[in-house]
Amino acid sequence: MSMSQKLVDRLRQEFGDAILAAGSYRGDETVTVGRDRLLDVLAHLRDAENCEQLSDIAGVDYPQRAGRFEINYLLRSVSKGHRLRVKVDAAEDEPVPTATGLWRSADWHEREVYDLLGVPFAGHPDLRRILCHHEFEGHALRKDYPIEQGQECSRPENLFSDEDIARAARRATAMSTTPSGHQDEVHPSDLLTVNIGPSHPAMHGALRAEMLLDGETILDARTEIGYIHRCFEKEAEDHTWAQVMPYTDRLNYCSAMLNNSIYAAAVEKLLGVEVTPRCQAIRVVVSELSRIIDHLVCVCANLVDIGALTNYWYLYNIRESLYESLEKLCGSRLTTNYARIGGLSHDLYPEFAAEVRSKLNDLVAATDDVMKLIARNRIFLDRTVGVGAISQADALSFGFTGPCLRATGLAWDLRKAAPYSGYEKYDFEIPTGTVGDTHDRIMVRMAEMVQSRSIVLQALEKMPDGPVNLDDRAITLPPKRNVYQSIEGVMNQFKLVYEGIQVPAGEAYGFGEGANGELGFFAVADGTGHPYRLKVRPPCFPIFSAYTFLIEGRMIPDAIAILGSLNIIAGELDR
């Protein structure tokens, strides 16, 4: 009996009839509770069962049911290692109690469910749209919303109202009290509103932050996202399982191979199949190369943002040379579309291993050069040490995963905690920081590149022989010669391409360690060739929700340095 199953048993003992149903499918445990007991169950799970993280909230629309919406709370315990999905039903316009009092990450996750499905959350402090623009009408992920029905937006939203500014001024006045009781009155007109983005180089083109300044200090800040909301989840419902693959490339476009592999693994989990050992090893190699590329971009962009341009040239050239190998492998530099459900689009080319080994040597030289430039550089240290620090407890509550969580000193990595794709066979360490500041985040990424390099070398060394695709005609395409020479082959190809892989009805959460943290796909299959619902858990969505928390009380240059170290990739953030 797994840890998660034991957890369900304990919940049944504790709550009895309040647990309306419990189920297990493909290794995922779920419990259904009523809306009236939802918060009790969630609070118990957090406090008594160590579920420190609310990974995601995924809403699913079933228009024919009385309780139209099913809300899934994906919980995870980092200390105990168990996972659980808590379900609750809600009819249209029926409010669900907010979980914002339990986990800070619930804030944005609930806003997203409200925006895309129209489920109201009672007691939510700031229930506004988050991905669609403020003039949007209706709820896009409802099954009755037509995918092509665009709505124009006339102007950007104002993030601070006069009332907000007045409140901030009162707070600044209160804060200015000296021990002797003297107070400097701050008038609302003393405060300056500064808008940064979305068209600003440090905001990566698609993020917007409005900051309220008292002198140079950021009193209050608000962010707006959704500028490249490209409807990944709606598009997925409109395509077959296999056709979703190129869309996953464009989630985190700095490490498309990771998205490909983790999405393919999520669908394979639903299908109940395991790919061949060679396919697993190749996925590890390309995933780790992607992780290196992603970290290179993050670190070099972060350093450019704080004025250290030289490092950009050193790091970017390595990336360029790794791209050459990826382009040779799959025909494209960024958008690789390399994994397939049940395998890969094709095997490695013969010189791949030798080429990658030599390029990884160049990587060591480049990272060494950069470390020489920054490790004891006074300006770099002044800009990063102690800037944007976050405690472990806050980071967990905000839903941090990946390098940003490891920077706080917690050695949590899904490749070790829940090994997949054969990661247990490789020898590597989990680099951690100490205080979770900008410096730690950069250094964790630098150290992770070394570990990823080691994994790639080990995987190339131990690369098993054999096929890369499953020999299952219900999942992978038949060999071309069968398609050209037999009617069975033609029909096989035709049905797989036009109707899609028939995934048996059920739901599962597939996840892996993306470059930014836990990348998850919560997939609901209804037995057809299309996903009924595909919810992405992008690692940087919860991380960016903590941005305002990290920058309050600091100055704008710090805000820029902090943002770079969080590695927010808009494609993944807005989907």
Place this chain on the structure above:
Amino acid sequence: MAVDLENPSNYLTTRVRQAVNWGRKYSLWPLPFGVACCAIEFMSTVSSYNDISRFGAELVRFSPRQSDLMIIAGTISYKQAPILKTIYAQMAEPRWVIAMGACASSGGFYNNYSTLQGADRVIPVDMYVAGCPPTPENLLYALTQIQERVEREGLVPAAVRHAGRVQV
């Protein structure tokens, strides 16, 4: 054939217009309106391996008031459209626009409720670059195409070149 710069009897005739346009052609200052995947390939185009400065366009300006070539690198959503319009309006004439990649050109494979079906729905575009994303070589080719037009046509303002096509 080497050019003898020292010989006082060597001279060259040209039209002022041609000489000025020739200089102008290598002085385009790009404004990257980078919003998505294409922006990463724009970074590659600027970095030392592809080196956009070989074409005199390395002076990347993030202020629209200082730039004359907007490169729309990425998907334009309905939410982004008013921002794009404002930034374009802030650029001084003469100005050119490259729509880099499938999304900026036509919406790409995002035919949905949030994606504008091509940046030319809101601002006039001079050059469309195919690819998802286009390679740095593709982008450099588009740049040289704009340069040829600058050399041939001179400083015709966008308002004249695109008269009657798109309302801004």
